[in-house]
Amino acid sequence: MRFADIIGQDDIKRHLIGTVKENRISHAQMFLGREGFGSLPLAIAYAQYINCQHRTDSDSCGECPSCRQISQLAFPDLHFVFPVPTAGSEDKSVSDNFFDKWSEFIKQKPYGNYQQWLDFVGAGNSQGLIRVKESNEIIRKLSMKTFNAEYKIMIIWMPEKMHPDAANKLLKLIEEPYPKTLFLLVAESAEFILPTIISRTQLVRVSRIADSDIKAGLQQRAGISENAAEKIASISEGNFGKALEYCDHTADLAQNLEFFMKLMRTSYSFKAPDMIALAEELGALGREKQKAFLTYCERMVRENLIMNRHLEKMTHLTDDEGNFAQKFSRFIHPQNSMLIAEALDKAIYHISRNASTKIVFMDTIITLARCLRMPAE
Numbered sequence: 300m301r302f303a304d305i306i307g308q309d310d311i312k313r314h315l316i317g318t319v320k321e322n323r324i325s326h327a328q329m330f331l332g333r334e335g336f337g338s339l340p341l342a343i344a345y346a347q348y349i350n351c352q353h354r355t356d357s358d359s360c361g362e363c364p365s366c367r368q369i370s371q372l373a374f375p376d377l378h379f380v381f382p383v384p385t386a387g388s389e390d391k392s393v394s395d396n397f398f399d400k401w402s403e404f405i406k407q408k409p410y411g412n413y414q415q416w417l418d419f420v421g422a423g424n425s426q427g428l429i430r431v432k433e434s435n436e437i438i439r440k441l442s443m444k445t446f447n448a449e450y451k452i453m454i455i456w457m458p459e460k461m462h463p464d465a466a467n468k469l470l471k472l473i474e475e476p477y478p479k480t481l482f483l484l485v486a487e488s489a490e491f492i493l494p495t496i497i498s499r500t501q502l503v504r505v506s507r508i509a510d511s512d513i514k515a516g517l518q519q520r521a522g523i524s525e526n527a528a529e530k531i532a533s534i535s536e537g538n539f540g541k542a543l544e545y546c547d548h549t550a551d552l553a554q555n556l557e558f559f560m561k562l563m564r565t566s567y568s569f570k571a572p573d574m575i576a577l578a579e580e581l582g583a584l585g586r587e588k589q590k591a592f593l594t595y596c597e598r599m600v601r602e603n604l605i606m607n608r609h610l611e612k613m614t615h616l617t618d619d620e621g622n623f624a625q626k627f628s629r630f631i632h633p634q635n636s637m638l639i640a641e642a643l644d645k646a647i648y649h650i651s652r653n654a655s656t657k658i659v660f661m662d663t664i665i666t667l668a669r670c671l672r673m674p675a676e
């Protein structure tokens with residue numbers, strides 16, 4: 300992966316290139332930014348730049364043996380650690396055992412998130428973890444001689460999923476790594492990482508991608524119209540992974556709005572036959588669609604609340620969503636918005652836990668009915 304393959308983030312690219320040119324590569328760095336902002340692709344491009352044999356002032360060459368191997372994620376001195384689900388025994392629940400899947404995932408979805416990774420690997424209800432056994436592997440791999448590389452690099456994705464014992468085992472190595480060894484931690488939220496780990500790393504803050512960069516990125520990759528790319532960029536919240544998803548599912552976007560309008564109208568009117576019919580209709584969708592729809596509802600409630608506060612300029616809505624919000628936003632106010640968000644969250648939780656989806660939607664409709672009828676102020 301070259302820097303040129305990464306959407307926007309020019310300031311961070313400049314900073315990373317600067318560390319190489321000025322020979323001040325910090326041996327432990329933490330890329331910290333929300334999902335979809337591109338922290339992982341940036342870390343990989345950085346690793347490629349560092350090890351490129353013919354790098355220029357702005358990028359790796361993409362042609363030399365190191366570049367080729369890294370772009371295939373097959374460079375013997377570039378290691379990855381990431382959360383994995385339980386795989387039978389403790390010994391098998393390590394990154395190496397999942398590496399083929401991981402490599403496929405990164406090539407298909409470099410902007411993919413934790414949940415998508417777990418789905419990709421078929422984790423089911425199992426959580427992803429970085430276990431103690433993994434730390435032993437890290438120490439073992441880094442103690443070996445480099446094959447041919449300038450730097451041996453260990454990329455740890457989602458250190459927030461690291462078992463505290465696993466993290467503690469690594470402290471010393473992160474503080475005093477072997478020569479020419481580099482730790483690149485790629486995290487979303489610092490609050491779930493041991494402070495002792497954070498204090499030993501240099502922070503690289505990855506902020507949201509500019510809408511204009513997302514728009515350009517979409518036009519390059521997905522071959523969509525300028526107008527559609529602009530609309531999608533404006534509702535993606537700086538998250539390129541989400542933007543690509545919207546692109547793949549523009550039909551879903553329209554259908555979600557349709558369902559959202561129906562859900563709000565049916566809840567408000569509180570007519571039992573309509574409520575039952577809607578619970579059955581939504582209950583019949585696949586679970587992934589249901590979760591995507593409820594996540595969509597959460598966004599719409601947030602946007603309608605902003606509209607309700609007369610902050611139209613701060614909303615990110617498509618034309619159709621905006622038209623509905625013009626009339627609907629008076630029903631979403633500070634008195635009920637939190638309760639609605641909680642109800643939607645709860646529904647997602649129960650659907651993930653394999654509850655009966657028709658009952659989940661019926662419960663949600665009843666809660667929404669109560670919330671929507673609450674007086675404002």
Ligand SMILES: [Zn+2]
Binds near residue numbers: 350359361362366
């Ligand atoms: Zn190269």
